[in-house]
Structure formats: C-alpha cells, structure tokens
Amino acid sequence: MVAECFAVEKLRTYKREKKSEVIDWEEISFPALDTITPSDKPVTINGRIFEREVHRVYLDGGSACDIMYEHCFNQLSPAIKARLNTPKVPLVGFSGERCWPIGEVDLDFTIGEPPLSRTETLDFIVVRSTSQCNILLERIAMMKIGKIVSTVHQLVKFYTPEGIGTLVSTYDREKVIMAIRETDKRPGECILETRKEDSSKEKISINPLFPEQQVTIGGALPAEMKRKLRKLLQANIDIFAWEYRDMTGIPRMLSIDETIFSTEQKLNDYKHLKPIHQKKRNLANGRDEAACKEVEELLQDGIIREARYPTWVANPVMVKKSDG
Structure with a gap:
C-alpha cells in the first residue's frame, strides 16, 4: 500500500490569524x-x-x-x-x-x-x-x-x-x-x-547491585516515556524487595482507627475431620537442592521458622517461574 504527499508550492511563512467568518447555513442537497x-x-x-x-x-x-x-x-x-x-x-x-x-x-x-x-x-x-x-x-x-x-x-x-x-x-x-x-x-x-509491537514487553535493570533482577515494561512505549519511567523506578528502588532481608514482614497486630486487628492466620481444626498426612515424595534432580537453598535463605533472614505438624503434612511443590 503506497501513500504519498505531494508539494505543489514552496512552503511560505504562515501566520495564523483568527477571523470571524459569517457562514450562511443554507440547505445542502444531493442529486436524486x-x-x-x-x-x-x-x-x-x-x-x-x-x-x-x-x-x-x-x-x-x-x-x-x-x-x-x-x-x-x-x-x-x-x-x-x-x-x-x-x-x-x-x-x-x-x-x-x-x-x-x-x-x-x-x-x-x-x-x-x-x-x-x-x-x-x-x-x-x-x-x-x-x-x-x-x-x-x-x-x-x-x-x-x-x-x-x-x-x-x-x-x-x-x-x-x-x-x-x-x-x-x-x-x-x-x-x-x-x-x-x-x-x-x-x-x-x-x-x-x-499490533505485535503493542503487546511486546521489554526488561530493564534499575538496580546496579542486582542487575539480574529486571523490571518488565511495555515494549511499545515511546523512547522518551521509557527514559522517564526508568528514571522514576531508579529513584524509588527502595520500595522493591531485592532480597529476602528486604522483606520487613507484617506485624502480628495492627491498629486502624483505634481498633486492634490480628494478622495471624491458622488452620481450622474440626474434630469430625480426619487430618491428612501425605506420604513423602522425593523431588526431581536439581529441585531438591534448590528447595533446600531457598529454605535456608528464608530461615537465615527470619522469614520462616521451624515448626512441627505431625498430623497435617504436605509435600512441597516446585514450580519454575517464567523469569527463571
């Protein structure tokens, strides 16, 4: 599909002037x-x-x-x-x-x-x-x-x-x-x-200490908007959790409008329900090491703690994320 723009005269210096045009709104008709x-x-x-x-x-x-x-x-x-x-x-x-x-x-x-x-x-x-x-x-x-x-x-x-x-x-x-x-x-x-460009995504690094952790933005954004967005994200990198220790946790009690709320959650224990105890399942090669590594980091940073539930036991499920 070809589109053209033809210039028939040299561009002149043009000064826009506001004119008060009086138009006679007569009837418009077309042939039968x-x-x-x-x-x-x-x-x-x-x-x-x-x-x-x-x-x-x-x-x-x-x-x-x-x-x-x-x-x-x-x-x-x-x-x-x-x-x-x-x-x-x-x-x-x-x-x-x-x-x-x-x-x-x-x-x-x-x-x-x-x-x-x-x-x-x-x-x-x-x-x-x-x-x-x-x-x-x-x-x-x-x-x-x-x-x-x-x-x-x-x-x-x-x-x-x-x-x-x-x-x-x-x-x-x-x-x-x-x-x-x-x-x-x-x-x-x-x-x-x-249209394919509109749905594309682009990954950018905003924290020099963690270059492998990237933020996804729209690939179809104008270049100037991408630059401003990157600058905004870099100015507020402290709001992101780059490692487990950056996760400060949630207090067990919250006060909202002088009303105390508990943030703790627990499993409902109904006596008429029989506890479920799954049999131990071995993880595939590589996943066992990855699970142990993640658990160890979470323990060191205080995100989780060891607990024993002899009656309610479930095997961990490892799912690989799209970003690796």
Missing part, C-alpha cells in the same frame, strides 16, 4: 439517486496543510481521531515537524489492541479552492503504519469543517463564508490496487506487525 449510479467506493479528497498539497485524505465517519501517517508527516518542513508533541495515551483498535503513536501535532487543514474553501485547525495523531492514505479525517473534523459526505454520490459538500463548496472523490480503485501490490513487494511495517 434515480439519476445516477450509486457507488460503494471509499471517499477520498485532496487538502492542504500550510500551503502544501496532500493527496488521498480518507474521510472516515467511524473514527474518533484524526490520523496522519508517518510517511506523510515526514514530507512536511522541519519547522512544522518540530511542533510534534509526545503522545499521552495510546490508540485503541476495534478488538482492543493498543498502539502508541509517534506524537501529536495541531495543523491548519484546508479543503476546497478559493473562494469556496474552508480552513480549520485540527489535532492530528501521527502513527507509524503502512496505508495507501496520507490522512484519515474523523467525524469531529467533519463537524468542525461542516462537511457532509455522500458515499453513493462520491461527493463532499461543505459550508464556506462564500457559499457551499463541492468536492468530487479522488478515489481511483485501479490505482489503489496497483499501489497496494507495489507496497506488498517491499519490506515494511504493516498493521499486524504494529
């Missing part, structure tokens, strides 16, 4: 369906961002945010790209998959040709994904611009101070199919690969 052949094709248009022509702008009334794909964003001037802000929340897809965007940026988007043109400031979310489109406009953007889309007519009508503007969809099925086939021949990121 019995006079045309209804269409089921997507509706795409051309637009301008700070005097730069942008092709293949897809109008999606079901989307909740304005999307600009990275290949289109990279065609903009350095001055505009410098306005990119760090994203605060991820994007969520139909099936709940999450994807962290590259950033967010507000840009002036223009449709139509003077005098029947309309410019509005839209908040774009820049994402890294392969698409035949450059921009995806959602329902809020359509509302701000005053656009009414008719798929069956392949027309877009919108309000301007000088009257009603009309755009014909630029969608070319054969051209898009060729673009998709050409893109499939080239290596690149696709939507499915992006």
Whole structure:
C-alpha cells in the first residue's frame, strides 16, 4: 500500500490569524439517486496543510481521531515537524489492541479552492503504519469543517463564508490496487506487525547491585516515556524487595482507627475431620537442592521458622517461574 504527499508550492511563512467568518447555513442537497449510479467506493479528497498539497485524505465517519501517517508527516518542513508533541495515551483498535503513536501535532487543514474553501485547525495523531492514505479525517473534523459526505454520490459538500463548496472523490480503485501490490513487494511495517509491537514487553535493570533482577515494561512505549519511567523506578528502588532481608514482614497486630486487628492466620481444626498426612515424595534432580537453598535463605533472614505438624503434612511443590 503506497501513500504519498505531494508539494505543489514552496512552503511560505504562515501566520495564523483568527477571523470571524459569517457562514450562511443554507440547505445542502444531493442529486436524486434515480439519476445516477450509486457507488460503494471509499471517499477520498485532496487538502492542504500550510500551503502544501496532500493527496488521498480518507474521510472516515467511524473514527474518533484524526490520523496522519508517518510517511506523510515526514514530507512536511522541519519547522512544522518540530511542533510534534509526545503522545499521552495510546490508540485503541476495534478488538482492543493498543498502539502508541509517534506524537501529536495541531495543523491548519484546508479543503476546497478559493473562494469556496474552508480552513480549520485540527489535532492530528501521527502513527507509524503502512496505508495507501496520507490522512484519515474523523467525524469531529467533519463537524468542525461542516462537511457532509455522500458515499453513493462520491461527493463532499461543505459550508464556506462564500457559499457551499463541492468536492468530487479522488478515489481511483485501479490505482489503489496497483499501489497496494507495489507496497506488498517491499519490506515494511504493516498493521499486524504494529499490533505485535503493542503487546511486546521489554526488561530493564534499575538496580546496579542486582542487575539480574529486571523490571518488565511495555515494549511499545515511546523512547522518551521509557527514559522517564526508568528514571522514576531508579529513584524509588527502595520500595522493591531485592532480597529476602528486604522483606520487613507484617506485624502480628495492627491498629486502624483505634481498633486492634490480628494478622495471624491458622488452620481450622474440626474434630469430625480426619487430618491428612501425605506420604513423602522425593523431588526431581536439581529441585531438591534448590528447595533446600531457598529454605535456608528464608530461615537465615527470619522469614520462616521451624515448626512441627505431625498430623497435617504436605509435600512441597516446585514450580519454575517464567523469569527463571
């Protein structure tokens, strides 16, 4: 899938001015369906961002945010790209998959040709994904611009101070199919690969004294957010238990609002129930040594103490954790 951003004019110095536009909200109508052949094709248009022509702008009334794909964003001037802000929340897809965007940026988007043109400031979310489109406009953007889309007519009508503007969809099925086939021949990121990144995890070390003990964070987080998260965790390494002696234990009695609570637990002993005494089972090779080592460390650090229960006896079960 190929997406393009064409520049027809050199970028000019642009100063945004707030203008009080008076729009005559007259009725918008489309031709009767019995006079045309209804269409089921997507509706795409051309637009301008700070005097730069942008092709293949897809109008999606079901989307909740304005999307600009990275290949289109990279065609903009350095001055505009410098306005990119760090994203605060991820994007969520139909099936709940999450994807962290590259950033967010507000840009002036223009449709139509003077005098029947309309410019509005839209908040774009820049994402890294392969698409035949450059921009995806959602329902809020359509509302701000005053656009009414008719798929069956392949027309877009919108309000301007000088009257009603009309755009014909630029969608070319054969051209898009060729673009998709050409893109499939080239290596690149696709939507499915992006979703895999969203569910990936990354392990980082935050305590130089215990480099083998790592903390797991989301692999799809932006680099700046990863750096801040690592710094936050390193500043609070004292709240983690890096070894058994760091576990201070729980007091046997707690006072909450002047009420004393006991934290001790014990097995209920019912006289009508017969105690269960499991037969001794030998652990597999290697597990016996590991169990003895863990018990010895727990005893030395005061986490456990020796006790004898001749009537209730259960064999230990060793389970290897995913982190080793």
